[in-house]
Amino acid sequence: MLGLQLPTDPRWAELIRQDLSELLTDHAWCEQKAASNAISMIVRHPELDELVAELTRIAQEELDHFRQVVEKIHARGWKLGPERKDNYVNELMQFVRKDGGREERLVDRLLFSAMIEARSCERFKVLTEEVDDAELREFYRELMISEAGHYTTFIGFARQFGGRVDVDQRWKDFLAYEAEVVARYGKAPTIHG
Numbered sequence: 001m002l003g004l005q006l007p008t009d010p011r012w013a014e015l016i017r018q019d020l021s022e023l024l025t026d027h028a029w030c031e032q033k034a035a036s037n038a039i040s041m042i043v044r045h046p047e048l049d050e051l052v053a054e055l056t057r058i059a060q061e062e063l064d065h066f067r068q069v070v071e072k073i074h075a076r077g078w079k080l081g082p083e084r085k086d087n088y089v090n091e092l093m094q095f096v097r098k099d100g101g102r103e104e105r106l107v108d109r110l111l112f113s114a115m116i117e118a119r120s121c122e123r124f125k126v127l128t129e130e131v132d133d134a135e136l137r138e139f140y141r142e143l144m145i146s147e148a149g150h151y152t153t154f155i156g157f158a159r160q161f162g163g164r165v166d167v168d169q170r171w172k173d174f175l176a177y178e179a180e181v182v183a184r185y186g187k188a189p190t191i192h193g
Helices: 011-018 020-044 049-075 087-093 102-130 134-161 167-182
Strands: none
Touching: 011 020, 011 102, 020 049, 020 102, 049 134, 087 102, 087 167, 102 134, 102 167, 134 167
16 A cells, blocks of 8 residues: 555664654654644645644644653653654655746655655554564554554645646655655664654
8 A cells, every 4th residue: 555665674673662752752753743744734834724724633643642651751750752853754855846837846755755745654554563572563563554544645735736746756756755765664663764
């Protein structure tokens, strides 16, 4: 369904098992950034009522996920560490068009968002299989389902608002680019690391 061209390096599972505290802190900040991304698209496209309504719901859901991850951190006696830089996301952002028309830029931002949700979904699936903590395995199963829904929403909006943009070809381009990017990651106990 997700179309990812390169699966997560299996060695990543061992890294996250060794440092769940780092994983959870990084994950919390990923959720906060996902909420900010949704709000940013609302600010850029307030005239698209359906998009605004759905992205408002997604932003609220992402903030709720942030809260839930912070609760998981505190329940284990750990502290939420400082915000982490997400080099994977920053590299993906380089592929997003800064030129072209408003329609093309919106499609790229939606596909960028779909790409992050797809990879997060795939990583959460790995967590459901590899984390020793049964509570966290169930938590990540629920989040995997949520991320899949967000992925579908972003792809759907790209097609709905794509107009003259060949969204399917652009998505293939994103998938190919993402495979090159993700090949450099999987070496740190972070969601995209």
